[in-house]
Amino acid sequence: MLQIYCEKSQLQDGHIVLDVGCGWGSLILCISHKYNNCKIMGIWNSATPKTHIEEQCE
Numbered sequence: 001m002l003q004i005y006c007e008k009s010q011l012q013d014g015h016i017v018l019d020v021g022c023g024w025g026s027l028i029l030c031i032s033h034k035y036n037n038c039k040i041m042g043i044w045n046s047a048t049p050k051t052h053i054e055e056q057c058e
Contacts, residue, residue: 002030013037025053032057 005027011017013035019027022042031038042053 002027003034006031006034011035011038015039017041019043022049022053024049025056028053029056 011031014037015035017028017031017038017040019025019040019042022028022044025042028040028042031040044050
């Protein structure tokens with residue numbers, strides 16, 4: 001489903017993505033694996049998911 005979101009939004013490598021309310025970062029992680037040159041910023045209101053997402057991105 002996440003890949004379908006990327007396709008429907010016509011996401012391309014090098015785009016800048018803002019994910020508001022990103023939860024546990026599923027879309028952020030999906031984009032970062034397929035589109036290496038995208039710059040992605042996630043906004044959420046809890047520290048626990050932030051730590052999880054940062055660990056997964058490393």
